[in-house]
Amino acid sequence: MVAHHRNFRELVKISLCICLLIGVMYMLFVYRSVLKNSKSHWMRIWHDNLLRTDLNMKENDSEAIHIVQMLIGPKSVRFQTIFLKSLFMHHFEMGQPNPMPIHFHFLTDNVTRNIIEAKMASWRVNNVSMSFYPAEPIQARLGWMRSQHPATKVASMKLYIPEILNSSVSKILLLDSDVVFMVDAEEMWRLFDEFDKYQFLGMVREQAPVSFDLRAIGGNLQTYGFNAGIMMWHLKKISQDTWNKIWNRTHERRSKISSSYAAAEQTLINFVIMENPTILKELHCTWNLQMYEPVRSDNCWSTWNRSPGDGIESPKLLHADAVNKAENEFQALEPSALAKNVGDIKKRYIAIRSQYHLMNGYMFRHSPIEPPAFDIGRIMKRSYPDRQLLNSEKLCKSHWSFLKTWCQGVHHFVYNIYNRIHPLYVYQNHPILTNNSNQISLVVSVDFNKYVDYY
Template sequence: MIFPIRSKAKVLALALLVISAATWLYLSVGETEYGRSLGPVAPRFSPTASLLGDLESRLQEAEEENRKLRLQLGEVRNEEQGTGLGSEGENSSHCDHRSLTEKCELIHVAIVCAGHNSSRDVVTLVKSILFHRRNPLHLHLITDSVALRILGNLFNTWMVPSLQISFYNASKLKTDVAWIPNKHYSGIFGLLKLTLTKVLPSDLSKVIVLDTDITFATDIAELWAIFKKFTGQHVLGLVENQSDWYLGNLWKNHKPWPALGRGFNTGVILLLLDKLRMIGWEEMWRLTAERELMNMLSTSLADQDIFNAVIKSSPSLVYQLPCYWNVQLSDHTRSEQCYSELADLKVIHWNSPHKLRVKNKHVELFRTLYLTFLEYDGSLLRRELIGCPTDGEQQETRQEALSKLDEEDPCYDFRRESLASHRVHLSFLPHQTPPADPYDVTLVAQLSMDRLQMLELICRHWEGPMSLALYLSDAEAQQFLRYAQASEVLQSRTNVGYHVVYKEGQLYPVNLLRNVALKNAQTPYVFLSDIDFLPMYGLYESLKKSIAQLDSYRSPKALIVPAFETLRYRLSFPKSKAELLSMLDMGALYTFRYHVWEKGHAPTNYAKWRTAVTPYSVEWAPDFEPYVVVKRDCPEYDQRFLGFGWNKVSHIMELDAQVSRLVFLFNGSL
């Protein structure tokens, strides 16, 4: 009878187990019968010499048989590794420890990322990698200008130990692929993976390439270790496509690009860069694309079509990865064949926008895994790798500063939290840069989750640009995202920049938030406000006109906007100064904080404002904290102030010291 290699190994192992057990049983019985008393009435019995010799001979025969079986079993296992079967040939996730990545070996990962939404997806992917990893990582990010700004700032403030980041300008690569018509929703960026041998450093020999909609369920070092299994002409490691796309005939006139069988999915790729460069990869994929485009006219699946066309012509280039390294979640049941149990899962690929709603029987588990990393506190991933050298100078400096703090100091909590590093995700939602206008002004404010309901109201009152800093946890950031995407008011506004500052510590970093919003305003002037203030209707246009009028003055000045408050839950908003004065007289409105902190706005001189018809000068006084319009390059807020109190007073004091004086008061209202 002829057994497959893996079946043969199982039979040999079973035979070895049976013979070992039989030998043990035989010896046990022999010892009981011939060496021990069977009971108090049984006579003692001494074995004869011939019987002992017979037992010794049988024991030697059993040991020799065991030795032969062990040798055969070892040969079969070696044969499995040589043929690529066994753990890599089936759906078992058995790990060959002899092929694991070396401790502290640097793992390189390349990702193409463009735009606001893709930048958010990258963060979730990186979280899943960092959660499981035990090796240093080097991320190679091919980005557009939007993603570069977002991710550059995010990783700089994240400060994860043993994580290196390199950025590559995608705009310089567009000409290499712009000639290829592409129907895929990823657009031109979906073709840039073809150019990695050109853009990545020439001394980089291998890299793992990932789509942004990937979630890892295991240590990426296991995937990196598969490079050691490449032999011969292998230069690409890919998982077979789990849909029927490349088989064709999915609908009338469906004609896919050529592929080897079901084709391969390029959401996870192992690229052996040095060999690819040697065989002339750039020329190879270009000639293939040019030839196929004569018949296909355009790609439907971006780079994946061209990769498969190349493999169709040269099958020896690809090393087929087990499909659990790219479980392509879809309605097609073939993806469920990638794992016999959930412990086998390695990588889940949400490889199209609708895959979170598929009918796969395990989709709830996959969705839970995805949402876990989506909402996972990224600060917890700042752990150092045990036994590996660290390159985190900032972390060491912070630890040194913390060690010097005196816990008996009454200001210990403030000093400690002033050393915290807050992750900052700029432009969390897509927004557009306002057109150039020398008198344009951006409303700048900060808020936390409990003020989220103010956003729609402010958008109705202020039609100009806004720069808002939101203090949120990772989970709250996703709640905000769902809220914003469900709001018609917020969705209709493209000139609002939302910048998420992730929670860290116990105290509210109010001035850090203000600085984040201030530095990311994109107009020449800024209106420094608070989120629970509603601007009067038309204030945006009025401020622009006032700024233009004051521009003739050469000395720098700050424009003060008077503030009012009400104790009523419902109030008809005043449409003019005359209406506002009437409501003040009737007690429906009050000058801001008049009953609580009169000194905060007393220098505004509301008595003079009632009758003023032109702007007038005011003098700074201690504790003055008005709401002002200033140039965007004004002094930043002092970030040592945390929590409530004096944070804005200190800023107004510095403004007054740097500008000529707080000279003009806008003739309007809040």
């Protein structure tokens, strides 16, 4: 009898284990199906977007300068405003007659896209076009990247540039938002003519001390690197599949030493260049004058730290890659003394950045304003698709007694705004942005929930 009960208990245990195993397998199956469907959803969006981009690119001027930027969040757009003003000033105002058109390729999210479109629509600059690409599908594939760098999820998308552009563009300038032009972008574009048949990347050396060690897997030790904040890609010379094989092979080898990358994609790209040096066209340091705190200014001789002479060139692109970008600092006068260190270079950069802050975006437009002007209604519909926009009919019905004179008049209630605007969306913890007692800030807050009766 005891043996019978013991056998029965064993049978119950086995049955429970089998049930538990079946339950776990079922959960894994459901999870895999959901994950697969989720990925399929993103890939469908991504694929549809690429098809639209390919069709769009066929209609674009083949002689345009193509510029790629990764922009996520309002802070990146604030820096991009300075970038755009410096680009437009040197290209359209101070550059060659009949300047080349500029086509932007923005990898971004929906909120940031709204900001960019609103800004560009308010300026209405001639000979400028834009394409947008959703960042979410690429960021969803970056789980393998291990890095403590604060810009990892944004900057690492650079590894997928050939896939993102899908062979629709032959050459691009990939530029961080904290870059300031000091020359015409066309001058940089002409550097592609200097690439040999194997070179498809153009980069400047990192001006801060850095080293890359592959000796543990039979490689070399390299005591210098290249900065990925300013890159030239000759995409006609490299296919998506070839590029993926190159960097994946290096990533697999490097993973035998460590799975972490100190500067995210920049570190990986440097290892790729170490193992494939023929792919790189090294650019003069003045094409990426850096301000990262450990930078040694003597690593780049320019007219900012040396007297003009043979071989001493003026800075062409300024790159505020410092941890502290001194965003709230303003300096009216540009220092004239030669820089002794990176701090002096940064002060001169702040003065130049301040000059662009004061520029009016309208100054870059040279054709009459034609209706329709920037339509805030269209932007609002995209931002709040489930809400109905306020119009004159609804307003007059709900507030007839208060607006009787206006409603009986000939006025038209429209959302067209002709003045220059810079809408910026910030997070709710705005005190973090305004707690500097040395600065003056105007903060306007709107709670759309309070206007629900109008809809």
